[in-house]
Amino acid sequence: MNQELLERLSRISPEEKGILAGDGRVQKSLYTSDNEFIVDSRQMLDAGKLIDIRPHTRFVHFPRHRHNYIEIIYMCSGTTTHIINESTRLILETGDLLFLNQQATQEILPAGEGDIAVNFIVLPEFFDRTFLMMDERSFLRDFLVGSLKGSSNGEQGKNLADYLHFHVSGILPVQNLVENLIWSLINSEPNRRNINQTTMGLLFLQLMNHTDKINRDDPGSQEQNLALAAMKYIEENYQTATLEELSARLGEPAYYLSRLLRRLCGQTFKNLLQTKRLNQSAFLLTTTSIPVEEIIAAVGYDNTSYFHRIFKEQFGMTPRAYRLSHS
DSSP, X not given: OOHHHHHHHHSOOHHHHHIIIIIOSOOGGGTOSSSSOEEOHHHHSOTTOSEEEEEOOOSSOEEEEEESSEEEEEEEESOEEEEETTTEEEEEOTTOEEEEOTTOOEEEOOOOTTOEEEEEEEOGGGGHHHHHHSOTXXXXXXXXXXXXXXXXXXXXXXXXXXXXXXXXXXXXXXXHHHHHHHHHHHHTOTTHHHHHHHHXXXXXXXXXXXXXXXXXXXXXXXXXXHHHHHHHHHHHHTTTOOHHHHHHHHTSOHHHHHHHHHHHHSSOHHHHHHHHHHHHXXXXXXXXXXXXXXXXXXXXXXXHHHHHHHHHHHHSSOHHHHHHHTO
């Protein structure tokens, strides 16, 4: 990390000075006025702001709490230990990112002077532009957005995570984008809202490419990890993907994976694959002049009449009519 930024983030805050002087505990009144410890965005953000940052308070045990906003924690140097939802113990290492939605509870063990973490305080509406930058037809987008918002639509996403922990210290674009966000917020850059929302969008696009870096130490998250791996496999291999190959890659029975996807995503493997192929064909129809027959082959179908039938069922018109309607 840029040394100047790190030095600024490392400065002892007034709250930390009080702790070192013998207070020995977090000043709850700095974070909330409620009896329940829910960190309040109204006390953490100036009026009109959608995002801000503050260094994590060191030298003290931070008791269990929730947030009424989305929190992103970036580990600038050292480590911090977090207990999520009273049972999952996570260690954030340098370069790690931790996303917490409003349902997650968090407890943080005391950090040392060299353990520098930055907390991003983010209101949900800040992500509006971020989500527009992401492919709206992506299963991975739905997973990330659903986890972040802590919401679900029907069956799909009903078991999404309250947190996402990314081990991305070795991913240079991710590190650069997070550092850019910190720099912009610390220095109050002109046009910073547009810059920061666009930067966050680029960050999420990068994270979508590195969902294999999501760490879920909670044993109960094994099914989510399998579903996420299956969605990533479909996204990257939709032209030739098969349930049998996915089964071999993940070392799980095909019938179990299909049932798992239906339960967590609301669709079977076959349905997810078909949806991805049809969405990709729709994208190619509206953004290229490739002949329909070539698009059909490009997305993995060799039966033209079958493709036309399912495309019309999905979009209510033929591929040619779809292209003309979007020209």
